[in-house]
Amino acid sequence: MKSNQETQLREIRSKKTPEQRRQDIIDASLKIFALKGYSGSSTAEIAHAAGVAEGTIFRHFTTKKDLLIAVLEPKVLDGLIQLDQEYRVDTPTDFFRRFLRNRLELLKENASLVRFMFAEAQYHPEVKEALFKEILGQGIGIIRPWFEKGVEQGDFRDLPFLPTMRSFMGMVMFYGLMGNVFQGFSPEKTIEEAADHILDLFLHGLALEDKK
Amino acid sequence: MKSNQETQLREIRSKKTPEQRRQDIIDASLKIFALKGYSGSSTAEIAHAAGVAEGTIFRHFTTKKDLLIAVLEPKVLDGLIQLDQEYRVDTPTDFFRRFLRNRLELLKENASLVRFMFAEAQYHPEVKEALFKEILGQGIGIIRPWFEKGVEQGDFRDLPFLPTMRSFMGMVMFYGLMGNVFQGFSPEKTIEEAADHILDLFLHGLALEDKK
DNA sequence: AGAATAAGTGAGTAATCACTCATATGAAAT
DNA sequence: ATTTCATATGAGTGATTACTCACTTATTCT
Numbered sequence: 038m039k040s041n042q043e044t045q046l047r048e049i050r051s052k053k054t055p056e057q058r059r060q061d062i063i064d065a066s067l068k069i070f071a072l073k074g075y076s077g078s079s080t081a082e083i084a085h086a087a088g089v090a091e092g093t094i095f096r097h098f099t100t101k102k103d104l105l106i107a108v109l110e111p112k113v114l115d116g117l118i119q120l121d122q123e124y125r126v127d128t129p130t131d132f133f134r135r136f137l138r139n140r141l142e143l144l145k146e147n148a149s150l151v152r153f154m155f156a157e158a159q160y161h162p163e164v165k166e167a168l169f170k171e172i173l174g175q176g177i178g179i180i181r182p183w184f185e186k187g188v189e190q191g192d193f194r195d196l197p198f199l200p201t202m203r204s205f206m207g208m209v210m211f212y213g214l215m216g217n218v219f220q221g222f223s224p225e226k227t228i229e230e231a232a233d234h235i236l237d238l239f240l241h242g243l244a245l246e247d248k249k
Numbered sequence: 250m251k252s253n254q255e256t257q258l259r260e261i262r263s264k265k266t267p268e269q270r271r272q273d274i275i276d277a278s279l280k281i282f283a284l285k286g287y288s289g290s291s292t293a294e295i296a297h298a299a300g301v302a303e304g305t306i307f308r309h310f311t312t313k314k315d316l317l318i319a320v321l322e323p324k325v326l327d328g329l330i331q332l333d334q335e336y337r338v339d340t341p342t343d344f345f346r347r348f349l350r351n352r353l354e355l356l357k358e359n360a361s362l363v364r365f366m367f368a369e370a371q372y373h374p375e376v377k378e379a380l381f382k383e384i385l386g387q388g389i390g391i392i393r394p395w396f397e398k399g400v401e402q403g404d405f406r407d408l409p410f411l412p413t414m415r416s417f418m419g420m421v422m423f424y425g426l427m428g429n430v431f432q433g434f435s436p437e438k439t440i441e442e443a444a445d446h447i448l449d450l451f452l453h454g455l456a457l458e459d460k461k
Numbered sequence: 462a463g464a465a466t467a468a469g470t471g472a473g474t475a476a477t478c479a480c481t482c483a484t485a486t487g488a489a490a491t
Numbered sequence: 492a493t494t495t496c497a498t499a500t501g502a503g504t505g506a507t508t509a510c511t512c513a514c515t516t517a518t519t520c521t
Binding site: 052079080081091092094095099100101 | 511512517
């Protein structure tokens with residue numbers, strides 16, 4: 038009981054708890070990692086950015102690689118993969134519209150993290166697995182029933198699921214991750230506008246069909 | 250004259266010319282870089298892989314970064330960006346089919362290089378510029394007239410060019426670069442099959458239009 | 462308040478880093 | 492054969508790396 042009081046007191050005074058300090062280190066790591074890459078970042082620089090001594094890092098994380106894994110831990114990505122459940126949609130098409138906007142917003146907010154994950158995925162198997170499971174795996178799990186429903190209802194063509202989703206994700210990722218990097222590539226003013234372009238192309242394609 | 254003879258002789262005997270050695274270093278660098286990333290690779294390891302002394306690397310390249318730039322130099326990428334000119338196509342649709350297959354093949358051959366470039370692009374501005382100019386820039390330059398011709402002829406809808414190309418490239422890249430990384434994502438047996446899927450989706454979209 | 466425990470610190474460590482340079486090698490010219 | 496010269500070598504350089512540990516500081520328990 039007493040210990041609870043003390044903990045509360047410590048939180049009110051702006052002294053930091055070990056947990057807060059741990060989070061500071063993780064936050065600083067993500068910032069530096071995203072800027073210079075994992076191998077290009079030194080623990081000294083991370084310690085400085087987090088406002089702690091270098092030794093403190095190794096009290097919370099046994100190795101630098103443990104720190105990398107902590108940065109990528111599910112908690113950070115939870116927001117990325119959970120579709121907002123409050124918005125109930127009726128038609129598969131509405132689902133895709135809703136899903137797309139939701140993803141693009143989250144992608145824009147976490148662009149540097151996701152870009153970093155994609156970059157490091159090819160060098161570290163652990164990162165690759167985390168990326169695959171947490172983002173792609175769950176994303177696909179959410180989409181699949183809506184896709185199949187759309188096919189059953191006659192709204193969608195009966196295209197193979199995985200390749201179709203791969204292309205869809207390619208569109209989304211290339212906007213979310215490359216739009217900022219290669220300036221001029223994404224002239225859209227708002228996310229909504231970009232989402233509309235992507236969804237229009239995804240649903241209807243480029244070709245003019247109705248030549249009657 | 251005599252020096253020419255001698256040079257020829259040196260080539261016949263398997264002694265290496267400085268140029269060959271330089272190329273060995275570049276080849277080894279690409280291999281190691283693609284495996285461990287730029288910062289994660291040491292010049293000692295590259296020298297070992299290239300079969301030369303570490304000092305030899307710095308006789309050909311003044312810094313490690315110079316070596317990175319040499320690895321990414323246009324020569325290596327020329328094959329990636331030049332559309333085969335021998336194949337003449339008539340319709341915009343044929344062009345896209347031809348272009349897509351050509352890109353997917355080249356992408357598959359050079360996947361590790363391109364993946365490496367995308368990964369390092371966010372850490373090194375020079376790499377970012379090289380990637381943008383050499384691949385995306387030229388690719389877009391080749392596509393644009395065909396895209397506009399297709400719109401004029403009434404084959405294509407009048408969609409905004411850049412966002413549409415961004416989505417197209419997203420589809421292509423996600424297949425070419427992620428297909429191998431995330432196994433099971435690309436069930437297509439051949440490149441042709443994958444190209445057909447992508448092109449079908451790109452041209453006609455997912456939705457069933459003709460409900461009359 | 463004082464003892465016990467946990468958390469934070471930064472100088473220190475061996476290993477590794479990119480890079481240098483005096484020396485060795487081998488081919489071309491005389 | 493001898494000299495000339497470009498190239499290759501690897502031990503050596505100081506700087507930086509991830510990580511440790513004896514010590515200080517802060518918090519909790521009695």
